[in-house]
Amino acid sequence: xxxxxxxxxxxxxxxxxxxxxxxxxxxxxxxxxxxxxxxxxxxxxxxxxxxxxxxxxxxxxxxxxxxxxxxxxxxxxxxxxxxxxxxxxxxxxxxxxxxxxxxxxxxxxxxxxxxxxxxxxxxxxxxxxxxxxxxxxxxxxxxxxxxxxxxxxxxxxxxxxxxxxxxxxxxxxxxxxxxxxxxxxxxxxxxxxxxxxxxxxxxxxxxxxxxxxxxxxxxxxxxxxxxxxxxxxxxxxxxx
Numbered sequence: 001x002x003x004x005x006x007x008x009x010x011x012x013x014x015x016x017x018x019x020x021x022x023x024x025x026x027x028x029x030x031x032x033x034x035x036x037x038x039x040x041x042x043x044x045x046x047x048x049x050x051x052x053x054x055x056x057x058x059x060x061x062x063x064x065x066x067x068x069x070x071x072x073x074x075x076x077x078x079x080x081x082x083x084x085x086x087x088x089x090x091x092x093x094x095x096x097x098x099x100x101x102x103x104x105x106x107x108x109x110x111x112x113x114x115x116x117x118x119x120x121x122x123x124x125x126x127x128x129x130x131x132x133x134x135x136x137x138x139x140x141x142x143x144x145x146x147x148x149x150x151x152x153x154x155x156x157x158x159x160x161x162x163x164x165x166x167x168x169x170x171x172x173x174x175x176x177x178x179x180x181x182x183x184x185x186x187x188x189x190x191x192x193x194x195x196x197x198x199x200x201x202x203x204x205x206x207x208x209x210x211x212x213x214x215x216x217x218x219x220x221x222x223x224x225x226x227x228x229x230x231x232x233x234x235x236x237x238x239x240x
Contacts, residue, residue, distance in 0.1 A: 004067035005088055008054035008162075010047070012075030014039070020088055024067060028054045049186030050195030051162040052202075056183040063176045066168035069095055073163050082222060083161030091165035099167045100206045102159030104222065105215035108200060110154045115140035117196050128191065135189040137197075144197050148182075152204065157215035159203040170206045 004024040007014065010031035017025055018038065027039055030047040045057060055072050071091050077084045085091055085103045095101050112118075119125040119134065128134050137144065145152050185194050203211060 001069060002067040003069040003092065004071065006055065006058050006070060006072050007075055008051040008073070009034070009075035014075060016077070023071075023088070026058065028057065030054070046187075048188070048190055049183075049192060050199070052195050052198035053183065053186040055162070055202075056179050056186060059171055059179050060176060060183055063172070063179070066171060069165055069167055070171065071165040074161070077163070080161045080163065082225070083159075084163035095165055095167060098207075099170045100164065100203070100211075101166075102164045102203060103161075104159075105203065105211050105218045106158045106160050106222075107212075107215040107219045108154075108156040108158050112200075113142040113145075113154070115142075116193060117141050117200065119193075119196055133191055134196075135192045135194075137193045141197050141200075144194065145201060148201070149204065153209065155209075155212065156200075156204045157207070157209065157211040158200045160199065162199045162202070164202055166206050173206075 002024065004026060005017070005020060007017070007025065007027045009027055009029050014027065014034065014037075017027075024041075025039055026041040026043070027034070028043050028045050030045050034042060045054065049056075051072070051074055058070075058072075059066070069092065071088055073084065073088065074080070077086050082104045090103070091101050093101070115137070116129070120129045125134060139147070182198070186192055186198070
């Protein structure tokens with residue numbers, strides 16, 4: 001079984017990849033030059049479309065010779081908390097059974113289909129949105145999703161962070177033209193709103209709603225963990 005780590009890199013230190021030399025590694029670099037690189041497959045890409053552009057580019061360019069398992073990861077994992085396994089080997093644990101693996105699933109509900117997926121209120125993106133550094137959409141998240149998947153329901157499992165593993169036969173359920181059309185959409189802006197849309201749709205694309213029950217459980221798990229963290233944070237503030 002061939003397995004490939006596909007990395008979308010901007011300026012991150014990729015030294016952690018040295019621990020995974022038994023994987024094929026393909027690095028798509030959208031930022032500063034990688035100095036003293038020990039990696040063979042480094043390809044430069046224009047900095048557009050967020051990580052989803054990178055995944056689509058890899059799929060289109062390798063559609064007929066994809067590896068058996070494709071693990072799509074951002075250049076840095078330890079700042080994504082539960083959204084990505086810090087050890088890529090964990091993505092292989094259930095891949096034969098499930099065909100698609102994410103570290104933890106989220107859930108889109110009828111409250112999550114806002115036109116801009118709420119990024120204008122997200123402190124990570126609010127300033128960029130106000131400065132128009134994120135492109136807008138003429139159709140919004142829900143219609144964008146329905147254009148791709150006409151039967152998409154209101155409750156949908158999702159894998160945040162743009163990090164997941166998928167077997168090649170799942171990728172090939174869609175014709176290459178499907179990916180080319182998406183790649184064209186994400187190639188027009190450095191930070192397109194469609195990149196934020198796609199981050200929420202990869203899981204449904206490859207699993208439909210087979211992860212729905214798991215996503216409900218993971219949401220409860222995440223809420224509990226955040227509650228505990230907030231409790232200890234507030235407790236430490238009181239002690240100080």
